[in-house]
Amino acid sequence: MNQRPVLDISDLPTFGHGPRSPTWWGTLGFMALEGTGFALAAGAYLYLATLWPNWRLSAPVPNHWPGTIVTLLLIVSLVPNHILNGYAKRCAMGPVRIGMVVMSLLGLAPLVVRWFEFPALNIYWDTNAYGSMIWVLLGLHTTHLITDVGDTIVLTVLMFTHHGYSGRRFGDVGDNVFYWDFVVLTWIPIYLLIYWLPRLG
Amino acid sequence: MSSADLTSERDLPPERETSVRGDIAPARDGPRDTGMDDASLHRWLARTWRTPPGIIGALSSVDHKVIARRYLITAFLFLCLGGLNAVAMRIQLSGPQRGLIGPDLYNQLFTMHGVTMMFLFAVPIVQATGIYLVPLMVGTRNIAFPRLNAFGYWVYVSGGLFAWVSFALAMAPDVGWFAYVPLSGPEFSPGKRADVWAQMITYTEVSSLAVAVATIVTVLKQRAPGMSLDKIPLYVWALLVTSFVVVFAMPAVMITSTFLILDRLVGTHIFNPAEGGDALLFQHLFWFFGHPEVYIIFLPATGMVSSIIPAFARRPAFGHLGLVLSLIAVGFLSFGLWVHHMFATGLPKLGASFFTASSMLIAIPNGVQIFCWLATLWDGRPVIRTPLLFVFGFFFTFVIGGLTGVMLASVPLDLQVHDTYFVVAHFHYVLIGGSVFPLLGAAYFWFPKITGRMMSERLGRWHFWLAMIGFNAAFFPMHIVGLWGMPRRVYTYPAELDWGNINLFISAGAVLFFLSFVLFAFNLVHGALRGTPAGDNPWDAGTLEWATSSPPPSYNFTRIPVVTNVEPLWAERGALPVASGLRVDARELIISTVAEAHPDIREKSATPSIWPLLAAIAVGATFLYSIFTPWAIIWGAAPIAVTLVGWFWPKGDPEDEE
Amino acid sequence: MKRLASIAFATAIALFLQGCAGWQSALDPKGPAASELAWLIWFFTGLCAVVWVLVMAALAVPLLMRSRQHAEPLALDADADSRKLRVVTVAVGLTAVILVGLTLLSFFANRTLAAIGSDAALTIRVTGHQWWWEVRYEDATPSRVLTTANEIHIPAGEPVRLLLTSTDVIHSFWVPSLSGKLDLIPGRMNVLDIKADKPGVYRGQCAEFCGAQHANMGTFIIAEPRAKFDAWWNDQLQPAAAPTGGEAKAGENLFLKRPCVMCHKIGGTPAGGTVAPDLTHLASRQTLAAGTLTMSRGNLAAWIADPQGVKPGSHMPVVDLSGDELNAIVAYLEGLK
Amino acid sequence: MRPVVALLLFASMALAACQREERDTRPQSALGSGEQPTPVTTLEPGGQRPSPTDNKAASFEANAFHLSEGKRLFGWFNCSGCHANGGGGMGPALMDEKWIYGSSMESIHATIRDGRPNGMPSFRDKIPDDQIWELAAFVRSLSGNAPSSAAPSRNDDMMVHPSENRMPDAATLGKSP
């Protein structure tokens, strides 16, 4: 077919930040489907909790302290996370490098505490369905935590190599910030479901 | 490899140099397409976008058309395998008390049939069609996240192999495609059969989800300049809505199958009512996916119908906005009626009535679509070619399926027909009538675009009538035998119930229907090798995929079109308005804004890579091993992590830099 | 196209009418619930057929009109389109009205069904097993509680309440000529009320896939006049008939000595197994192995000799018996009227 | 290339898996009697012990279907009445590592078939031979002696102990219950 050029796009930038970039939308898509997964797992948990009187099924109450510490660590981490986002938008390499290191450490810290959360549940996954569900919820979130921390660390290393000098990488840092928000925010309802709902029953 | 890629090496521009840079600088400019003549433009783009040579190169391909072709062929092979299952079952059922196939094999046969058709054929093939067509229809050079897309294919194909090798080893799942607990649970399904079901589901759905995300982002961010929301072709809308449904429905089945395997492998009690679990939870979760699944299969087919009808009715679809809104409505409503699969479980009466209402409700947007298509066809005299014939076949059968669906939505009526051959008939009318017939039409319609050659019209008509007669002969009597009391999933039935003759008739119809696919396969092969050359736009259709050559070059379009109408080729008969200014030495494409499709960024698309394949192998091996021990997840995490890092680590291509 | 459609339709009607003669058929109602449902089925079918014919007619219009083809696809007739819009709107409205009607219809039908058993005097607990039905007649006097298997006798003309549950997987109780189906779910108890208008034998079958022998999990509802039913009940409460004749006596002995005794119960003997059907009055039943074989000496022998040939995968094991032993056991069981 | 690798992978799995998945509901005729010398001690003068001559035990021992049938029969024939779910009661525990009368399939088969003097009844003639083999296979799996890929998992019942297919792992985790 014949063509007639009507538009010149040569002046467009070669990368964008946030919703302008397809990666951001891809991240959003994965958050949507993972969020659905979380929601369904939580829904299954609530379904069972309402199905049986005296949920917790005579199991001991979980010790909420490791979980609470993780929650606090995660919430605190949001502050540097968003500061990092600001630097990434401005493509400021030095602060971004520092920020990435900080975020890697702030990712590892809750992961370490998370290790102590499993025994603090005071029940095993094969004891009863309540145990199964809280292990599943905690496991599901831990998987996300691990993958995102792994992702953060790889990206941190990347930012210290020559590959870091790329607009695209700063976009990746932004998306990493975005995903970390997701990991933190999904934890809050799960935290409540695991540690506080059983205290009601 | 398409013919457009077969440019001689001599004609190619020099290899580009890679550079190591120490700081962020304004993007280094490569050659642009602005003002470039067509021949050199083609040489540049072909060089930049080609799939590397050799086996490794082929396995590294990220070209959406290459991946889609592989998807289509694989899915078609699975269709044939699933069809063979069906024929085997029909031979066993052709008479009462037939001893050809015992229950053990029969139960594997129908489970494999269902699993194959639903998870290895229907969903992949509609998504594959989308992978092929969506980037072309929205006027971009590749799908978003091409490596993820390639990864999706590898995962899918290994999942399918996994299931079918299990079948060959007589350890295929034998618990039905929806594998209800407790039958599929740890106590009543010894061995690995149900584990195969669970893990195969979980991981073929990984591929569906990957494709869905890629499709969504392609549609939202890579549309050609000017293709605002109201100018998106209906097929693309259908794929977009489908992809959203996938994103929200597939996690449900993954959660279900994961719960199941946890129960079976590590002894959780999620579905064990004795320890606070619940068997019905499985059904709720499964059908929360399972019902939208039907629409995942059906909605793209409506998109195909919406593409074929305008081309042959010679006018744009009537009620474009209505059709789009209906699609969205169906997408939403499909999540609200899963319970009508569970009416016989004894749920509270009032809740069940609510789901009757919601199930009936979804007939309205579907009705809107049907009426709009009819209205489109009313305009003038449609050109009757094989694709349109299949659309007529779609009307003929799907409306029956839809209407019997209304019957199933009624709680009391459902109690008689649930789990009988009536239901078998119903969903085959919906799935084959509503999805396979449009797909066959679509095959005839887009075959010339994919291969550059036409399929035989004569054989096509034979195929159509054979399929119509075979299909209706096989499935219509199932309504009746279902009402006569024949439950589904029985490997035999007593002679005294007088179901023999009608079953023999059904079996004959099934064989006929299978033969129609043999004819189709022949037509496909014949068309691809001997078909008459098609030209760019053999049907004089209006959407963008017809603006490029048949088959399309690796880069899809020499220059990105600028869209002015929902049927741009009809609106711009003289010359296609295009945008210029993209680099030709790097895989640049236009990222546009979500609503208005204003060009926003020139972003690079990923280059070919072997890592998606390696990652898929790592994931596949992990899943395979995990049916034997949960530790596989721990051990498998390492290779998966390595391959993923390899995948994302920049290789110094211009696409990765800057 | 049209001819084909009409042929298909005529065939369909013919086949439907032929189907009314089955004894496990939703179209052959023998009770109030099934009648209500059969009516509903016919009504829905009729209405759907009309809708389908209308749609097909609408589809046929452009094929038959033979009007001229559009030359230029984008040159549309705005007036014609707005007329079409009106037609489509009306059609959609009509669809909505029909659907609301059908919803209300099913709602009221549901209420009718629920009312059938509200005054049921007889309660029967049906427990699904892989692959047979345990049937227990509840009674205020515990000693009149009767346990039998696979065949359910009910008084004709009276509503009967069935309590449905399962000990293994999900089954579904379905006797189409009496009522719709309802699942038997382990850990739950579902309630199904049935009523047979007239005496007769109504076949039913498990309708939810339950494993290897799902196909051979039949049941029979045997509706009898009240007096006959009461007599049957009293009969069934009696311990098993003592074996008469040497062979039958030897058979009883073998039954108690060999693996039979591990799973089956025969009232009046030490055999008290509960994981397999109660055989106290085996010979009074019409079929064997949950509707798989009709009751006869030959079938009984075949079933005992090779259960895995008759019903592969069932829980009845192959027991090594000599010909004489088999004959003796068959002679004994045959006498358990 | 890749399909070949996958196929090889599957094939190697298959060799092990085939036997585990077979569902033979009347193996009696196909196999020998399974009669083996069933010593309950390892002490045996003469230096060497005769090796088994037929494959009956082996064909039951690692077969998932037979193991699960054994589990069902263990409940049906009231084995669980005395031995609980392996922990014992009136009868000795079966899930521990102690075997009073020998741990081989043949010994367990003999124990069930012929009984033992301190309370184990004889089920000769009461349980068909194949079913005794199934029970023996299941009993062995209780203490983690069957391959975890074939051993049964938990029942849809009250949680009584970690399921047989997790037995060795679960034991090393030292977890309750």
Added chain:
Amino acid sequence: MPAKNYASTRYSELAEINEGNVKNLQVAFTFSTGVNKGQEAAPLVVGNTMYIVTPFPNIVYALDLSKPGAPMKWKYEPNPEPAAQGVACCDVVNRGAAFADGRIFFNTLDGHTIALDATSGQPIWNAHIGNINIGETITMAPLVVKGNVLVGNSGGEMGVRGWVKALDAGDGHVVWTAYNTGPDKEVLIGPDFKPHYDMDKGKDLGVTTWPPEAWKIGGGNMWGWISYDPDLNLIFHGTGNPGPWNPDLRPGDNKWTSGIFAREPDTGAAKWFYQWSPHDLHDYDGINEQVLLDMNWQGKPRKVLVRPERNGYLYVLDRATGEVLSAKPYGPVNSSKGVDLKTGRLMENPDKLTGTGKVVRDICPTASGLKDWQPSAFSPKTGLLYIPHNNLCMDEEGVEVNYTAGTPYVGMNVRMIPGPGGNRGAFTAWDIAAEKPAWSLKENFPVWSGAVVTAGDVVFYGTMEGWFKAVSAKTGDLLWQFKTSSGIIGQPITYRGPDGHQYVAILSGVGGWAGAIVSGDLDPRDATAALGFVNAMKDLKNATTAGGTLYVFRLP
């Protein structure tokens, strides 16, 4: 007799050992029985001889107390059928022997009652009355009343039909047999039968309250204690749980299980009956001891029968009529909501109804009862009943069960857990008149031993760790304790030795249902082992080992 007297008070008038000097108790001699199973028997002292019956193989020892170190006078080995061990629920115990007219009467596990000459140990007669092939065993201590040896069978977990037989003490022939289920004729219900409550009136209730033929395999065994009131000329015995445990399989009240009969000792004719737990849901055997007291009940002197019942209530019955005067829980009970004194019926808690395929959690008390067989003691000096008991709860799930003669017929998955407070046992002194506890001691393990109280105001009991304890009868203060070689589940006695001094004797040797984990070497990983008791006793293996030793103490 093990219960000291026909009224089963287990009260000794001996007062040499008292609250003040009990702390000086020391071992006089010990004797190993050579059988390391649960020692539930009470040593029997007649004259200068002490008789001990061991658990299976039920060896009888006669020890000469007149000589230092109490050397063995004779021993008798009945050599019971070893196979009997396979059908004995809950360890192969024996609860003791009885003495009358120069003869020792005892039961063997394999269903024999044997009379021995007390001086020579020679058998006089041997009556085979129980068939182990259908699961019948005998573990109880016989009681001799008016020349009849009263014996009942065990096997409630095997689908055995319960009975009580009276054997002639002279030659061992069966004088009468009273079944505890079935038609009136076999239950020995005749015109004299006058139950107090309507629920127990009617013809052939032992048949009509069962599904057809279920009474034939319905349990109702008698393996516990019999008391005798010579004034009323009545014996009182409980009846065991109905079988199987899963109540779904036996709709109805299941007469005459889990109740108490008053019978005439000569003919066995039933006088009245009261059912503690109609349609028993939780294996509440009704075989505990009944203490017969003549006391002022709410101002009026009445002949009462005091019974700390397994279902958790301390019943006070008018023993002439069977009327329930009082029923108060003596520990945590949630399986029922009390006893309706008008109808006499136990009010079941609808939340704790068990059935097939349903797990019911936290049922208190457990199948082993708030108190099992371990007999309590009553001191007329303090007016208190000293109850050794359990504090356990359980989860229960009814499962499909298959009757095969001679194999268990239970149909219930049980898993026990410590009760409220975490202490698995308690020793409670109950003020009968005030209908409330006077004091209660917590014990880590269930108190599975009997109790004895003396005029010296000392109560003796043992714990499953192996402590033999003496506490003040008034306050419950611990006065003295001694660690024996194994856990104690036996019945302590006190006697005046040939030297005129007071002695205290106890058999140490853990076992029984509670101690089966040790005596049977069960696997604690299985929560349902030993019908669920193991789950509550996981740590017992760390606290004690099997044993079988007699300890005799005296003041220095």
